[in-house]
Amino acid sequence: MLLIHCPYCNEERPELEFRHAGEAHIARPTNITAISDEEFTQFFFLRDNPKGIAFERWRHMHGCGRFFNAVRDTVTDKFVTTYEAGQPRPDLPAGGENEKGAGK
Amino acid sequence: MAKATMAAATGPLDGQVAGSALVSIKPMEPASRLAIRARPDAIASLSKVLGVKLPQAPKTSAQSTAAKSRQRVALWLGPDEWLVIDDGNADLMGICAKAKGLYSAVDVSHRNTSVLVSGKGAEATISAGCPQNLSLDVFPVGACARTLLGKTEVVLYRVEEDVFRVECWRSFSTYVFAFLAEAGQSPMI
Ligand SMILES: [Zn+2]
Numbered sequence: 001m002l003l004i005h006c007p008y009c010n011e012e013r014p015e016l017e018f019r020h021a022g023e024a025h026i027a028r029p030t031n032i033t034a035i036s037d038e039e040f041t042q043f044f045f046l047r048d049n050p051k052g053i054a055f056e057r058w059r060h061m062h063g064c065g066r067f068f069n070a071v072r073d074t075v076t077d078k079f080v081t082t083y084e085a086g087q088p089r090p091d092l093p094a095g096g097e098n099e100k101g102a103g104k
Numbered sequence: 105m106a107k108a109t110m111a112a113a114t115g116p117l118d119g120q121v122a123g124s125a126l127v128s129i130k131p132m133e134p135a136s137r138l139a140i141r142a143r144p145d146a147i148a149s150l151s152k153v154l155g156v157k158l159p160q161a162p163k164t165s166a167q168s169t170a171a172k173s174r175q176r177v178a179l180w181l182g183p184d185e186w187l188v189i190d191d192g193n194a195d196l197m198g199i200c201a202k203a204k205g206l207y208s209a210v211d212v213s214h215r216n217t218s219v220l221v222s223g224k225g226a227e228a229t230i231s232a233g234c235p236q237n238l239s240l241d242v243f244p245v246g247a248c249a250r251t252l253l254g255k256t257e258v259v260l261y262r263v264e265e266d267v268f269r270v271e272c273w274r275s276f277s278t279y280v281f282a283f284l285a286e287a288g289q290s291p292m293i
Pocket residue numbers: 006007008009010060063064065066
């Protein structure tokens with residue numbers, strides 16, 4: 001079974017306890033009423049869906065219940081690292097990083 | 105308040121027994137329970153009024169040592185979340201009302217019910233449906249965690265080396281009990 005490190009439980013836990021929760025680091029525009037429909041569409045509906053390194057939100061649903069962020073390779077399904085919600089994107093070890101997939 | 109005739113609480117698993125030579129599986133008596141979410145500034149005050157120190161380390165629990173709250177235990181569920189269980193049916197909501205700071209306490213006494221799994225085959229019986237590593241060095245006595253048993257979410261608490269408390273939602277309890285009963289027929293030890 002795939003083990004995922006929860007940054008709040010500080011332990012690797014079985015994947016069954018977790019849920020994927022979409023792309024990470026998507027900031028809601030502060031001027032939401034002023035932006036155009038196209039800009040809203042970009043923020044609200046469009047996701048990168050990269051092949052390779054992806055920054056994702058995960059939730060330790062059947063554990064501590066917390067949301068956190070994870071860096072995962074969508075090709076190998078390997079978790080590169082996980083970190084607490086609200087933290088900036090971590091520096092990744094050299095090699096295997098796909099800039100295009102790293103999002104905006 | 106006027107004196108009312110109180111109906112006795114009944115559990116959803118009353119009267120059921122299961123197990124084998126290696127493990128005993130039985131429903132526990134009704135208990136009072138509190139789901140607590142608290143900011144850091146309320147933890148000390150809550151711990152004081154409850155008579156049990158809310159644990160801050162993941163997967164840990166704390167048992168009360170005070171005489172009047174000896175049957176009380178606080179389980180860490182998340183960074184700001186605890187499950188407090190009192191097998192003496194104390195009025196936990198009333199006790200909590202005296203605490204200071206920002207927190208929420210929800211009485212979940214009747215939402216949950218618990219099954220006590222004990223004996224040499226206890227760990228193996230639960231491992232039949234729980235994906236966590238329950239070996240003694242990783243899940244020691246006193247360890248607790250919200251996790252899964254089969255298809256349901258449970259809170260697992262290792263009371264003693266060979267004794268586990270399985271807390272589950274009342275509506276899931278017949279499934280949980282049946283699952284444990286089947287796994288307990290021949291625990292893989
Ligand atoms: Zn966790």
